[in-house]
Every structure is written in structure tokens, then in C-alpha cells.
Amino acid sequence: MEIPPAVRARGITKTFGEVLALDGVDLDVAGGQVHGLVGPNGAGKTTLLGLLLGLAVADSGTLEILGSPVGRTPAVPDGVAGFVDGPGLYPSLTARQNLAALASLRRHAAESTVDVGEALEQVGLTDVADDRVRGFSLGMRQRLGLAAALLTRPRLLVLDEPANGLDPAGKRHVHRVITALAAQGTAVFLSSHRMDDLAALCSEVTILATGRAVFTGPVSKLAAEGxxxxxxxxxxxxxxxxxxxxxxxxxxxxxxxxxxxxxxxxxxxxxxxxxxxxxxxxxxxxxxxxxxxxxVPPLEAAFLALTETGAKQPADLSALSEKAGQEESR
Ligand SMILES: Nc1ncnc2c1ncn2[C@@H]1O[C@H](COP(=O)(O)OP(=O)(O)O)[C@@H](O)[C@H]1O
Ligand SMILES: [Mg+2]
Known part of the structure; x- marks a missing residue:
């Protein structure tokens, strides 16, 4: 039997009022693959990942997740875990209590769960397991969010900018967890605004620029695009x-x-x-x-060439710096 792709999206469009956040996005994420989503701020990454997590539905297009079509009402698809815009955590509870609360909810829903201690170990938070989350750094919260996602043994893990706020040791933990998951057949779809974050981890990447997928395919092919x-x-x-x-x-x-x-x-x-x-x-x-x-490394050069068309033409510089200013304020 053929394994269905983790994600199959065709012509996905999503608007917020006047803003066209996603503009006809086609995407395939294979099972057991680490697929990167990269694009400048405001490109539509969080919006796209939110659709995969069932936080919103697309205006048009078709979306299949783990072989099942996604319906018209927002709901977390079976087998998917992850977060966008930082994980939702209870600040007054400890790391262990946060995970235990989630695990008991899921046990209630009769999903198979990973042991809380094991999840904390995997992301390198064992030493701070009994500290309140209130005092956690962004990087520690990101890792706890990853641990929470691991509890359900997802077949598709969706992570929005998981490298944000991570120190080198935290990055190593996250990389190790993601690589191990993929080796076990979990598809991981993760975003970053930096190409170099993804290059070491992903076999395939999709580049978003103002809501359009300007490249999707193997990282090796991207290097040749620059x-x-x-x-x-x-x-x-x-x-x-x-x-x-x-x-x-x-x-x-x-x-x-x-x-x-x-x-x-x-x-x-x-x-x-x-x-x-x-x-x-x-x-x-x-x-x-x-x-x-x-x-500039070849992947970075390709990313820049695909996302900043015309950046080298002096006439466009004023428009560009205006755009950069807007992006700063987001
Ligand atoms: N809830 C929302 N309401 C209005 N506009 C939004 C909303 N979410 C995203 N947008 C807009 O959609 C575009 C894409 O945003 P987003 O998906 O957050 O980009 P990224 O994650 O790549 O930085 C941006 O122009 C953003 O301002
Ligand atoms: Mg975002």
C-alpha cells in the first residue's frame, strides 16, 4: 500500500480582510520527511501552518492531511500535533504539571501517549521539570511546547519558528528530537525566517514570498537556483x-x-x-x-534571489526599505 503524503495542498488561498496571506499555495510533504517552510516576516508561514493544525480553514483550495481531506470547520486533524506563535502553556504550573495536564486530557481522548518524563528528557528539560513555566525563557517554552507535541506520538508535527530563542544547546536538543522523529516515520513541517536554520535539518524546503510558494523541492535543487x-x-x-x-x-x-x-x-x-x-x-x-x-552561501543566495526580486536595483530600494520598516513593526 502506498503511504499517503503527510500534507497535500493545492491552490490554498487565505485572506484576512484586504490582505492576501496565502495565494494559491501548492505543497507536498512526504511521510517521514523534515520539510522546511522559509520566508520573510509576513510571508504567510504562520497562516499556512495554522491551516495544517486546524486553527483556521482556507478560503479556497484543497487540503489533505495524512490522507484525509480537511473539512470546512476548524478542528485539529487526527495524527497532527504542534503549535504556531509559541506554545500555549500555563505559567503558574511547572513544566511537568503542564505536560501531565495535557497527557491526562489526551488519555481521556484515548490517544496513545508518551511518558511525560520521557518527553521532558527528549527536549533536555529534565533539570527544570519542577520549575514554574512563568520563569522560562522563550527557548525553554519552545522546547516544552515540542515536548507537549511529542506526547501524542504525532504522524505530522507542525512547528512554527521552533528555533526562535534557542541557545546552541537547545538547538541541538530540538534537532536531535526532530531527526529521531523523522527516522521513525513522522513528517515534520517547520518554519523559519532564516534559511540557515533549516538547511541543516531539512531534506526539502518550500519558500514563501508574500503568500506564494516561489520554490518547493529538495534543498540540493534550491542551491542551484541562486x-x-x-x-x-x-x-x-x-x-x-x-x-x-x-x-x-x-x-x-x-x-x-x-x-x-x-x-x-x-x-x-x-x-x-x-x-x-x-x-x-x-x-x-x-x-x-x-x-x-x-x-553568501548558495542556499542563502537562492533564498534572497527568490524572495527579494529586484533588491539589487537602486530604483526599488526605497520601496524595499519601506517594506522592511513595516516588517520590523510586526
Ligand atoms: N489574524 C490576522 N488578521 C489580519 N491579518 C493577518 C492575520 N494573520 C496574519 N495576517 C496577515 O497575513 C500576512 C501573513 O502573516 P503570517 O502568516 O503571520 O506571516 P509569517 O508567519 O510568514 O510572518 C501578513 O500580512 C499578516 O499581517
Ligand atoms: Mg509567523
Whole structure:
């Protein structure tokens, strides 16, 4: 029997008054896959995840979750757990009491549950299990929210910006939990406004930009979408490197990322094949290469190219900074 996809969405549209938050979104999340949803603030990530959690219904389009069509009344679909906009917790209860309360509700609903202590252990909150949630940091609340979602052994876990507020140790716990869940066949769909948060964790990503899915597919394919990149070279002879780069077909010498041209380094722009040619020429001319790498990592470059179309054109800068201002205030 074929395993149904965890999520199958076609033409999902959602408006809030005048705002078109989701604009014809198509999406497939396979079972047992960690799928990332990335986009700038206001792109529609929380809105989309909210639909999957049954917090709202789409205006139009079709949505199937774990093989079942989603109805017209908001309800949490079977087998799904997660949260948007931070988990709902009782501040005056301890971490353990919060989970115990949820577990007893679910036992009442006859769902199979994971042991509370085990869930706390998995997210690394054992040491603070008996502290009141009131004093928890954002990162600790996020991890407790994840523990709460684990209680039901979900087949689809939906997490909205789970990396927010996490310190490196917290991030490691969350990564470990997500990877282990996926290995057991749970699909995880998680959002972030930062590409680098997702790159390490996800096999597939969907990029949202103002309500539209501008890319969906394997992370490896996304890296190729960014087109030509800027590369930074540190050599034993920057003057010669600059000259050789200028002579290499397909390559251009560009100012560094901050517009300043650091003395020891050269920044070039072009396809990878032209860069290969430059390296061969450098070595041939007796110039040694000490460092070479993209100025912006390929995934980040692809994300920026897909979500900030026209950002490099000076005419659009005023519109862009206006938009950035609006996003700040959200
Ligand atoms: N409940 C709501 N009422 C009105 N507008 C909303 C509501 N929720 C979201 N929006 C708007 O929909 C758009 C998408 O928001 P959201 O899904 O929260 O984006 P993201 O999570 O990617 O930052 C934004 O323009 C936001 O202001
Ligand atoms: Mg959001």
C-alpha cells in the first residue's frame, strides 16, 4: 500500500480582510520527511501552518492531511500535533504539571501517549521539570511546547519558528528530537525566517514570498537556483589575482559585500566553471590560493534571489526599505 503524503495542498488561498496571506499555495510533504517552510516576516508561514493544525480553514483550495481531506470547520486533524506563535502553556504550573495536564486530557481522548518524563528528557528539560513555566525563557517554552507535541506520538508535527530563542544547546536538543522523529516515520513541517536554520535539518524546503510558494523541492535543487554567486578569494598576490580574474572569460571583479575592497582579498562574480578556470590560471601563474568561498552561501543566495526580486536595483530600494520598516513593526 502506498503511504499517503503527510500534507497535500493545492491552490490554498487565505485572506484576512484586504490582505492576501496565502495565494494559491501548492505543497507536498512526504511521510517521514523534515520539510522546511522559509520566508520573510509576513510571508504567510504562520497562516499556512495554522491551516495544517486546524486553527483556521482556507478560503479556497484543497487540503489533505495524512490522507484525509480537511473539512470546512476548524478542528485539529487526527495524527497532527504542534503549535504556531509559541506554545500555549500555563505559567503558574511547572513544566511537568503542564505536560501531565495535557497527557491526562489526551488519555481521556484515548490517544496513545508518551511518558511525560520521557518527553521532558527528549527536549533536555529534565533539570527544570519542577520549575514554574512563568520563569522560562522563550527557548525553554519552545522546547516544552515540542515536548507537549511529542506526547501524542504525532504522524505530522507542525512547528512554527521552533528555533526562535534557542541557545546552541537547545538547538541541538530540538534537532536531535526532530531527526529521531523523522527516522521513525513522522513528517515534520517547520518554519523559519532564516534559511540557515533549516538547511541543516531539512531534506526539502518550500519558500514563501508574500503568500506564494516561489520554490518547493529538495534543498540540493534550491542551491542551484541562486544562479551565479560572488566568491571571495584570498591569495598571495591580490594584484595579480585581480588582473587574472579580469582576464578570465565569464568572471567579473566586484566590490566586496560592504562595498569596500579589502586589500588582501578579491571578490569575483560568475559561474562555478569560470571560477575553476581562474584557480587554474592563478596556480599556473605561481599565485597561491589561501581561501576561497562564496560571499553568501548558495542556499542563502537562492533564498534572497527568490524572495527579494529586484533588491539589487537602486530604483526599488526605497520601496524595499519601506517594506522592511513595516516588517520590523510586526
Ligand atoms: N489574524 C490576522 N488578521 C489580519 N491579518 C493577518 C492575520 N494573520 C496574519 N495576517 C496577515 O497575513 C500576512 C501573513 O502573516 P503570517 O502568516 O503571520 O506571516 P509569517 O508567519 O510568514 O510572518 C501578513 O500580512 C499578516 O499581517
Ligand atoms: Mg509567523
Amino acid at each position: 544562479g551565479d554567486l560572488d566568491y571571495r578569494l584570498v591569495t598571495t598576490d591580490p594584484e595579480a589575482a585581480r588582473r587574472l580574474a579580469g582576464e578570465t572569460p565569464g568572471l567579473g571583479v566586484v566590490p566586496g559585500p560592504d562595498g569596500r575592497r579589502a586589500e588582501a582579498e578579491v571578490v569575483v562574480h560568475g559561474p562555478a566553471a569560470a571560477l575553476d578556470e581562474l584557480v587554474v590560471r592563478l596556480v599556473g601563474a605561481g599565485v597561491a590560493l589561501r581561501e576561497l568561498g562564496p560571499v
